[in-house]
Amino acid sequence: MLCTCGHTWSCLSCLGYFIFISIHMISKYCFDLKTPVAHPLADCGVLNDCNMDESKIWYTNKDNVSKEFLEWIDQLGLILTQPICIFYTPKGGKCDIHTDGDGNTVDRVCMNWCVQGSNSLMYWFRLKKKQVIKFKTQLLLEQPYIAYDRSQVVHLHTQAVKWPSVVQTAIPHEIINGNTEPRWVISCDLSLKQSPSDGLTMKQAKKIFKLWMY
Numbered sequence: 001m002l003c004t005c006g007h008t009w010s011c012l013s014c015l016g017y018f019i020f021i022s023i024h025m026i027s028k029y030c031f032d033l034k035t036p037v038a039h040p041l042a043d044c045g046v047l048n049d050c051n052m053d054e055s056k057i058w059y060t061n062k063d064n065v066s067k068e069f070l071e072w073i074d075q076l077g078l079i080l081t082q083p084i085c086i087f088y089t090p091k092g093g094k095c096d097i098h099t100d101g102d103g104n105t106v107d108r109v110c111m112n113w114c115v116q117g118s119n120s121l122m123y124w125f126r127l128k129k130k131q132v133i134k135f136k137t138q139l140l141l142e143q144p145y146i147a148y149d150r151s152q153v154v155h156l157h158t159q160a161v162k163w164p165s166v167v168q169t170a171i172p173h174e175i176i177n178g179n180t181e182p183r184w185v186i187s188c189d190l191s192l193k194q195s196p197s198d199g200l201t202m203k204q205a206k207k208i209f210k211l212w213m214y
Contacts, residue, residue, distance in 0.1 A: 026213060028202060029124045029168045030159045033212040039113050039164075040069040040084055040188055047115065047184050050088040055095065059083040076208055078190045081199060087175075087185040089117065094176040097125060097153055099146045100169040108170040108199040110187050114161040117183025122161050125153035125172040148172050161185065166205045 025032070042064050050056040062083045073079065089095065101108065114120070127148070153172050161167060161175075164186075177183045191198050206213065 025159055026206075027157060027159060029157045029171075030122065030161065030165050031206065031209075031213055032162045032165050033111070033209055034214055035072070035164060035212055037066065037068040037072050039186060040065055041186060042066045046086060047088075047186075049086075052182060053090055055090065055093050056086075056088045058086055060086060073190060077193050078200075078208070079193055079196055081189040081191045081197060085187040085189070087183075087187060089120070089175060089177045089183045091177060091182050092179045093183075095174055096147045097123075097150060097172050097174040098148065099172050100143075101146075102144045103146050105170045105199070107168070107201040107203075109166050109202050109205045110169050110189050111164050111166050111205075112161050112188075113164040113186040115184040115186065116181045117177050117185075118180055119178025120160065120183050121158050121176055122167060123155060123174050123176070124157045124168065125174075126156055127172065128152055128154055146172075166202075166209065168202055 041060070046060045046064055049058065060083050065080065065084060087095075125148075156171075159165075167173075175183075175185075190200055192200070192204070200208070
Protein backbone atom coordinates (compact mmCIF):
# COMPACT_ATOMS: atom_id res chain seq x y z
CA MET A 1 0.00 0.00 0.00
CA LEU A 2 1.02 3.64 -0.38
CA CYS A 3 1.46 6.04 2.50
CA THR A 4 0.62 9.72 2.18
CA CYS A 5 4.26 10.53 1.41
CA GLY A 6 4.25 8.27 -1.61
CA HIS A 7 6.30 5.50 -0.04
CA THR A 8 5.46 1.87 -0.67
CA TRP A 9 5.11 0.03 2.61
CA SER A 10 5.34 -3.63 3.49
CA CYS A 11 4.45 -5.21 6.81
CA LEU A 12 6.05 -8.29 8.37
CA SER A 13 6.60 -9.96 11.69
CA CYS A 14 10.15 -11.02 12.63
CA LEU A 15 11.62 -12.11 15.97
CA GLY A 16 8.35 -11.13 17.59
CA TYR A 17 8.48 -7.55 16.29
CA PHE A 18 5.59 -6.14 14.26
CA ILE A 19 7.32 -3.75 11.88
CA PHE A 20 6.65 -1.57 8.89
CA ILE A 21 9.40 -1.09 6.33
CA SER A 22 9.40 1.58 3.64
CA ILE A 23 11.36 1.55 0.40
CA HIS A 24 12.81 4.96 1.33
CA MET A 25 12.72 6.47 4.79
CA ILE A 26 14.25 9.28 6.80
CA SER A 27 14.24 8.40 10.48
CA LYS A 28 16.31 9.32 13.51
CA TYR A 29 18.16 6.01 13.11
CA CYS A 30 18.82 5.88 9.36
CA PHE A 31 18.35 7.86 6.16
CA ASP A 32 19.06 7.10 2.50
CA LEU A 33 21.20 9.14 0.11
CA LYS A 34 21.67 9.60 -3.62
CA THR A 35 25.36 10.46 -3.66
CA PRO A 36 27.23 12.01 -6.61
CA VAL A 37 29.80 9.19 -6.40
CA ALA A 38 29.06 5.51 -6.96
CA HIS A 39 30.87 4.18 -3.89
CA PRO A 40 34.02 4.93 -1.86
CA LEU A 41 36.30 2.08 -2.97
CA ALA A 42 39.10 2.42 -5.49
CA ASP A 43 39.39 -1.38 -5.80
CA CYS A 44 36.27 -3.48 -5.18
CA GLY A 45 38.31 -6.67 -5.26
CA VAL A 46 38.73 -6.27 -1.50
CA LEU A 47 35.18 -7.62 -1.13
CA ASN A 48 36.52 -11.06 -2.08
CA ASP A 49 38.79 -11.22 1.00
CA CYS A 50 36.47 -13.49 2.94
CA ASN A 51 35.26 -17.06 3.36
CA MET A 52 31.74 -17.10 1.91
CA ASP A 53 30.49 -19.32 4.76
CA GLU A 54 31.69 -17.19 7.67
CA SER A 55 30.95 -13.65 8.86
CA LYS A 56 33.94 -11.32 8.77
CA ILE A 57 34.81 -7.69 9.53
CA TRP A 58 37.97 -6.10 8.17
CA TYR A 59 39.57 -2.80 7.23
CA THR A 60 40.65 -2.10 3.69
CA ASN A 61 44.06 -0.72 2.90
CA LYS A 62 44.01 2.97 3.85
CA ASP A 63 44.76 3.90 0.23
CA ASN A 64 41.79 1.95 -1.13
CA VAL A 65 39.57 5.02 -1.47
CA SER A 66 38.34 6.42 -4.77
CA LYS A 67 39.56 9.85 -5.82
CA GLU A 68 35.97 10.92 -6.54
CA PHE A 69 34.81 10.03 -3.03
CA LEU A 70 37.74 11.82 -1.38
CA GLU A 71 37.09 14.94 -3.47
CA TRP A 72 33.41 14.90 -2.58
CA ILE A 73 33.85 14.60 1.19
CA ASP A 74 36.69 17.15 1.07
CA GLN A 75 34.26 19.67 -0.43
CA LEU A 76 31.93 18.96 2.48
CA GLY A 77 34.66 19.58 5.05
CA LEU A 78 34.93 15.90 5.96
CA ILE A 79 37.63 13.26 6.23
CA LEU A 80 37.64 9.51 6.78
CA THR A 81 38.17 8.86 10.48
CA GLN A 82 39.69 5.45 9.77
CA PRO A 83 40.13 3.13 6.77
CA ILE A 84 36.97 1.88 5.08
CA CYS A 85 35.52 -1.10 6.91
CA ILE A 86 33.92 -4.12 5.23
CA PHE A 87 31.26 -6.22 6.97
CA TYR A 88 30.49 -9.58 5.39
CA THR A 89 27.51 -11.73 6.41
CA PRO A 90 26.64 -15.04 4.71
CA LYS A 91 23.07 -15.70 3.68
CA GLY A 92 20.89 -16.27 6.70
CA GLY A 93 23.57 -14.84 9.00
CA LYS A 94 23.30 -12.19 11.69
CA CYS A 95 25.46 -10.28 14.17
CA ASP A 96 25.14 -9.81 17.93
CA ILE A 97 23.03 -6.96 19.24
CA HIS A 98 25.78 -4.47 19.98
CA THR A 99 26.87 -0.86 20.30
CA ASP A 100 29.96 0.32 18.43
CA GLY A 101 32.59 1.83 20.73
CA ASP A 102 32.91 1.83 24.51
CA GLY A 103 29.41 3.04 25.31
CA ASN A 104 30.44 6.59 26.24
CA THR A 105 29.19 8.01 22.93
CA VAL A 106 25.42 8.03 22.44
CA ASP A 107 25.20 9.48 18.93
CA ARG A 108 27.56 8.54 16.10
CA VAL A 109 26.77 7.58 12.52
CA CYS A 110 28.44 5.83 9.60
CA MET A 111 27.74 5.93 5.87
CA ASN A 112 27.08 2.39 4.66
CA TRP A 113 26.73 0.91 1.18
CA CYS A 114 24.90 -2.43 1.17
CA VAL A 115 25.98 -4.92 -1.53
CA GLN A 116 23.44 -7.72 -2.17
CA GLY A 117 21.81 -8.98 1.03
CA SER A 118 18.26 -8.78 -0.28
CA ASN A 119 15.72 -8.89 2.57
CA SER A 120 18.41 -7.97 5.10
CA LEU A 121 17.31 -5.57 7.82
CA MET A 122 18.93 -3.42 10.50
CA TYR A 123 17.27 -3.28 13.91
CA TRP A 124 17.78 -0.63 16.61
CA PHE A 125 17.08 -1.04 20.33
CA ARG A 126 17.17 0.75 23.65
CA LEU A 127 18.42 -0.80 26.87
CA LYS A 128 15.98 -1.86 29.53
CA LYS A 129 16.63 -0.15 32.84
CA LYS A 130 19.19 -1.54 35.29
CA GLN A 131 20.85 -3.90 32.83
CA VAL A 132 24.27 -5.42 33.37
CA ILE A 133 26.39 -4.69 30.30
CA LYS A 134 28.71 -7.34 28.86
CA PHE A 135 31.82 -6.04 27.14
CA LYS A 136 33.41 -7.73 24.14
CA THR A 137 36.37 -6.62 22.06
CA GLN A 138 36.58 -7.10 18.30
CA LEU A 139 40.21 -8.19 18.23
CA LEU A 140 40.46 -8.19 14.45
CA LEU A 141 39.90 -4.44 14.30
CA GLU A 142 41.20 -3.72 17.80
CA GLN A 143 38.01 -1.74 18.40
CA PRO A 144 35.78 -2.18 21.48
CA TYR A 145 32.09 -2.81 21.27
CA ILE A 146 29.39 -3.69 23.77
CA ALA A 147 27.26 -6.78 23.20
CA TYR A 148 23.83 -7.39 24.70
CA ASP A 149 21.47 -10.28 25.25
CA ARG A 150 18.09 -9.91 23.58
CA SER A 151 16.47 -9.94 27.03
CA GLN A 152 18.35 -6.72 27.89
CA VAL A 153 16.89 -4.55 25.11
CA VAL A 154 13.63 -3.20 23.71
CA HIS A 155 13.09 -2.94 19.96
CA LEU A 156 12.78 0.63 18.62
CA HIS A 157 13.01 0.63 14.83
CA THR A 158 13.71 -1.50 11.76
CA GLN A 159 14.96 -0.31 8.37
CA ALA A 160 16.79 -1.62 5.31
CA VAL A 161 20.27 -0.23 4.56
CA LYS A 162 20.54 1.02 0.98
CA TRP A 163 23.19 2.36 -1.46
CA PRO A 164 24.13 4.23 0.65
CA SER A 165 22.42 4.94 3.95
CA VAL A 166 23.63 6.87 6.99
CA VAL A 167 23.03 4.71 10.07
CA GLN A 168 23.15 5.27 13.82
CA THR A 169 25.78 2.98 15.37
CA ALA A 170 26.08 4.34 18.94
CA ILE A 171 22.94 2.65 20.28
CA PRO A 172 22.26 -1.11 20.37
CA HIS A 173 21.66 -2.51 16.88
CA GLU A 174 21.92 -5.71 14.86
CA ILE A 175 21.74 -6.92 11.26
CA ILE A 176 19.85 -10.00 10.15
CA ASN A 177 20.53 -11.10 6.58
CA GLY A 178 17.98 -12.82 4.34
CA ASN A 179 18.31 -16.44 3.27
CA THR A 180 18.78 -15.81 -0.45
CA GLU A 181 22.24 -14.25 -0.85
CA PRO A 182 25.29 -13.04 1.06
CA ARG A 183 25.67 -9.44 2.18
CA TRP A 184 28.60 -7.02 2.16
CA VAL A 185 28.53 -3.55 3.71
CA ILE A 186 31.10 -0.91 2.79
CA SER A 187 31.22 1.35 5.84
CA CYS A 188 32.74 4.84 6.15
CA ASP A 189 33.22 6.54 9.51
CA LEU A 190 33.43 10.26 8.72
CA SER A 191 34.50 13.26 10.80
CA LEU A 192 34.70 17.00 10.38
CA LYS A 193 38.20 18.17 9.46
CA GLN A 194 38.41 20.31 12.59
CA SER A 195 37.59 17.31 14.82
CA PRO A 196 39.11 14.41 12.87
CA SER A 197 38.42 11.63 15.37
CA ASP A 198 35.01 12.62 16.75
CA GLY A 199 32.78 11.15 14.05
CA LEU A 200 29.44 12.70 13.08
CA THR A 201 26.19 12.88 15.00
CA MET A 202 22.91 12.17 13.23
CA LYS A 203 22.00 15.88 13.37
CA GLN A 204 25.33 16.88 11.81
CA ALA A 205 24.99 14.25 9.08
CA LYS A 206 21.47 15.34 8.14
CA LYS A 207 22.66 18.94 7.83
CA ILE A 208 25.77 18.07 5.80
CA PHE A 209 24.01 15.63 3.44
CA LYS A 210 20.64 17.38 3.14
CA LEU A 211 21.08 17.92 -0.61
CA TRP A 212 21.34 14.17 -1.20
CA MET A 213 18.69 12.89 1.22
CA TYR A 214 15.53 11.29 -0.15
